Amino acid sequence: MFRTNAARQPSKWGPEKKRKLQCWPRDFILILSPSSTSDPLVSHGRHFGRTVFALCNYPSLLTNGILRLEQMEDTPLEDFSSEDQREHRVFEQLLDSYPGLLERLKNGSEEDILHVGELIGKGASGARGDDTKTLKSAVLDWISLKGEAIQPPLHRNSKIDRGFNHELTGSLLCPAGLDWNDSQTKENLRSGEMLVRGDQWPIFVYAHQTYDPDDPWCGLLRSHLLVSAYKHVFTSPSSVEKEPKATRSGNARLHGMNSVTIASIAYITTQVRFALSSSSVFSRTDTATDSEAFYHSLLDLLEDPDESREIDELLMWWNHQVFPSSAAAKRPITANSALSKIRQKRLALKQISNPNVVSS
Numbered sequence: 001m002f003r004t005n006a007a008r009q010p011s012k013w014g015p016e017k018k019r020k021l022q023c024w025p026r027d028f029i030l031i032l033s034p035s036s037t038s039d040p041l042v043s044h045g046r047h048f049g050r051t052v053f054a055l056c057n058y059p060s061l062l063t064n065g066i067l068r069l070e071q072m073e074d075t076p077l078e079d080f081s082s083e084d085q086r087e088h089r090v091f092e093q094l095l096d097s098y099p100g101l102l103e104r105l106k107n108g109s110e111e112d113i114l115h116v117g118e119l120i121g122k123g124a125s126g127a128r129g130d131d132t133k134t135l136k137s138a139v140l141d142w143i144s145l146k147g148e149a150i151q152p153p154l155h156r157n158s159k160i161d162r163g164f165n166h167e168l169t170g171s172l173l174c175p176a177g178l179d180w181n182d183s184q185t186k187e188n189l190r191s192g193e194m195l196v197r198g199d200q201w202p203i204f205v206y207a208h209q210t211y212d213p214d215d216p217w218c219g220l221l222r223s224h225l226l227v228s229a230y231k232h233v234f235t236s237p238s239s240v241e242k243e244p245k246a247t248r249s250g251n252a253r254l255h256g257m258n259s260v261t262i263a264s265i266a267y268i269t270t271q272v273r274f275a276l277s278s279s280s281v282f283s284r285t286d287t288a289t290d291s292e293a294f295y296h297s298l299l300d301l302l303e304d305p306d307e308s309r310e311i312d313e314l315l316m317w318w319n320h321q322v323f324p325s326s327a328a329a330k331r332p333i334t335a336n337s338a339l340s341k342i343r344q345k346r347l348a349l350k351q352i353s354n355p356n357v358v359s360s
Contacts, residue, residue: 045123
C-alpha cells in the first residue's frame with residue numbers, strides 16, 4: 001500500500017493550486033489527442049480498471065487523492081467518510097501500481113493531473129467496452145446446454161429479447177431467494193412491477209444456480225459461468241474450454257497477473273449480469289440494470305474484514321480455477337501425508353534448538 005510518510009513530505013501545493021483543483025467539476029471530460037491512445041497510462045488503465053476498480057472518474061480520483069494527502073497531514077484517514085476511505089485506498093493502489101506517478105502528479109499542473117486521469121480512464125473505459133462487446137456474444141455459448149440450441153433463439157448482436165423477456169436469461173437473472181418458476185414472480189419481473197436493485201444478486205452467481213438462505217455463502221461467486229467469462233477476458237477466449245497455451249499473450253500474462261483479485265471477480269460478475277440483461281448500453285447511471293450499485297455491493301462484501309475466512313477460501317477456489325499452477329492456488333498440505341510429517345518433524349527439531357520458533 002501507499003506509504004504514509006511519502007504523503008507527509010513538504011507540500012508543493014499552494015492555496016491557489018488547491019483552490020483550482022477543487023473547482024474542477026467531477027464529470028469534467030478532457031478531449032484526448034489521437035497520439036494519447038498509445039500512452040502507457042492507457043494500457044495501465046485497462047488492467048487497473050479490470051482488476052482494482054472499474055467504475056471510476058479517474059480525473060476526480062487523482063485530484064481528490066492529492067488534496068486528501070494534504071488534509072491527512074492533520075486528519076487521519078479513519079476520520080473521513082467510508083466513501084472517501086474507499087476512494088483513497090483505490091488512489092493508493094494506483095500510486096503503488098505505477099512507479100513515479102506520485103511525483104508526476106505532485107510536480108504537474110492541474111491540467112497535467114486531469115490529463116493523466118483521462119488517459120487512465122480512457123484505458124479503463126476502453127477495456128470495459130471491449131469486454132462488454134465480446135461477452136455479449138460469448139455468454140450465449142456458456143448458458144446453453146452442450147449440443148442444444150437456445151429456444152427460442154437469442155441473437156448475438158441484439159439484446160432486446162434477453163433479460164426477463166427470455167426464459168433462460170430470466171431464470172439466470174432472477175434474484176436469489178425468488179422463485180422464477182412462480183408465474184406471478186415471473187410476470188412481475190417481466191412487467192417491471194418488481195424492480196430489481198443492485199444489491200439483489202442474481203441466482204447465476206451461485207454454483208449450480210442453487211441458493212441456500214440458511215447459508216448464503218455456500219456456492220456464492222463459484223458459478224462456472226463466471227469462470228468461463230473470467231478466462232475469456234483474462235487468459236484468452238480459447239482457454240475457456242482448455243488450458244491456455246504458454247505462447248498466448250492473454251491480458252493476465254501481458255500484465256504479469258498470476259492470481260485473481262477481489263475487484264476482478266466483481267468486475268466479471270457485473271459484466272456477465274449486463275450481458276444477460278436486455279439493456280443495450282452499459283452505463284454507470286443506468287437505473288434499469290443498476291450496474292454501479294451491483295458492483296459496489298459485491299465489493300462491500302468482498303472487502304469486509306469480518307468475512308475474511310470465506311473470502312480467502314473463495315480466492316483460493318478462483319485461483320485454482322484460473323491460475324492452477326500459481327502459488328496462490330496451492331492448497332494446504334494434506335494432513336497426515338508424508339510431506340506433512342516431514343515438515344512437522346523439521347519444525348519440532350527447530351523448536352528444540354530455538355524455543356522461539358513457532359509453527360506457521
